[in-house]
Amino acid sequence: MDIIILEGDGIGPEIVAATRLCLDALNKRHELGAVIRDEDIGFKSLKVRGTTLADEVVEEARKADGIILGPVSTADYPPRDKGGINPSAGLRLGLDLYANMRPSYVRPGVPSLVPAMDLLIARENTEGFYADRNMVGGTSSELMPTPDVALAMRKITRHNSERIARAGFQAAMTRRKKVTIVHKGNVMKKTDGLFIEACRDVGKDFPEVAVNDVIVDAMTSHLVRDASRYDVIVTTNMFGDILSNLASELAGGLGLAESLNHGDHNGMAQASHGSAPDIAGRNIANPTSLILSMAMLLDWLATRHGRQNYREAADELRAAVQLRLADPASRTPDLGGTGSTESFARDVVETIQSGR
Numbered sequence: 001m002d003i004i005i006l007e008g009d010g011i012g013p014e015i016v017a018a019t020r021l022c023l024d025a026l027n028k029r030h031e032l033g034a035v036i037r038d039e040d041i042g043f044k045s046l047k048v049r050g051t052t053l054a055d056e057v058v059e060e061a062r063k064a065d066g067i068i069l070g071p072v073s074t075a076d077y078p079p080r081d082k083g084g085i086n087p088s089a090g091l092r093l094g095l096d097l098y099a100n101m102r103p104s105y106v107r108p109g110v111p112s113l114v115p116a117m118d119l120l121i122a123r124e125n126t127e128g129f130y131a132d133r134n135m136v137g138g139t140s141s142e143l144m145p146t147p148d149v150a151l152a153m154r155k156i157t158r159h160n161s162e163r164i165a166r167a168g169f170q171a172a173m174t175r176r177k178k179v180t181i182v183h184k185g186n187v188m189k190k191t192d193g194l195f196i197e198a199c200r201d202v203g204k205d206f207p208e209v210a211v212n213d214v215i216v217d218a219m220t221s222h223l224v225r226d227a228s229r230y231d232v233i234v235t236t237n238m239f240g241d242i243l244s245n246l247a248s249e250l251a252g253g254l255g256l257a258e259s260l261n262h263g264d265h266n267g268m269a270q271a272s273h274g275s276a277p278d279i280a281g282r283n284i285a286n287p288t289s290l291i292l293s294m295a296m297l298l299d300w301l302a303t304r305h306g307r308q309n310y311r312e313a314a315d316e317l318r319a320a321v322q323l324r325l326a327d328p329a330s331r332t333p334d335l336g337g338t339g340s341t342e343s344f345a346r347d348v349v350e351t352i353q354s355g356r
């Protein structure tokens with residue numbers, strides 16, 4: 001199995017190194033046979049290749065079985081015509097990774113803002129307000145007809161809405177069998193009207209799953225008041241982006257925010273947060289987000305290739321991370337701990353190796 005690692009910017013090198021330590025340990029212990037390769041993206045790639053995402057890297061990623069993507073610093077990139085492509089968007093669109101699955105859950109012994117919560121946000125990953133290069137004719141989805149007027153276009157298609165809905169309903173079948181469609185259909189009647197209709201149509205194939213829909217502004221209130229009501233949330237690109245930050249904070253913080261991007265052919269582990277320049281280079285970033293994103297990738301590979309050892313590796317990794325997160329001496333400062341990025345990863349590896 002080919003796994004490609006893209007380090008990224010800011011805290012990327014630190015949390016990627018931590019994740020790699022865990023992968024190396026699992027690779028040996030579970031005989032995963034993973035061949036791991038690195039490619040540069042982000043600022044490193046800009047220096048050497050003049051672009052933050054080279055076409056060759058997209059092609060290598062397409063050929064790989066799994067991708068581990070570190071956070072990227074899109075805010076500081078130069079304009080696109082000077083090589084500043086958002087690698088995350090480039091890979092999501094280029095490899096048609098239409099589903100972004102973002103779980104948020106409360107863990108025993110780990111500080112959180114709410115007492116109970118276990119939800120999964122299934123976020124459409126290729127269109128909505130972020131359609132950008134995907135727009136007809138390859139133009140930007142934002143334009144300025146005059147210097148004082150700016151427009152953003154929101155693209156919703158039945159096909160992509162159905163795909164994310166199916167991913168959400170399938171996930172619900174393995175969970176508590178509830179799907180909530182989140183939208184702003186009372187205002188965006190056409191785009192979200194189509195999204196809701198497509199999701200409900202897909203829901204007919206899953207009669208065991210209870211479906212409701214909630215307007216996005218109401219959803220933020222419900223999440224803060226009682227997030228435990230929700231199981232799977234299916235939503236469009238921007239709403240999923242925003243709601244998942246809220247959900248992650250409720251569950252303990254962005255340092256725990258795991259996610260998997262996937263299409264029909266490629267899976268890409270990626271923490272939900274950004275490159276956190278404020279804490280980069282200090283060995284204090286919480287690598288849990290990316291380590292657990294990798295666990296999601298291992299599960300996805302297990303299902304796709306029928307490899308039970310990948311499933312066992314993912315389960316063991318999650319158990320080891322949970323054990324270490326519950327220990328304040330092990331966990332990182334964002335969770336009130338005294339551990340570092342590196343020591344946390346070593347502790348997880350030690351737990352894996354000791355078979356606890």
Ligand code: ATP
Pocket residue numbers: 010011071072073074075254255256272273274275276277278279284285286287289334
């Ligand atoms: P970018 O410009 O790349 O989006 P950002 O700092 O604006 O970066 P995030 O990277 O999402 O946005 O970070 C938001 C806040 O959360 C920051 O204060 C950051 O330090 C914190 N944070 C994000 N990820 C982690 C992490 N893995 N561990 C600890 N703190 C984190």
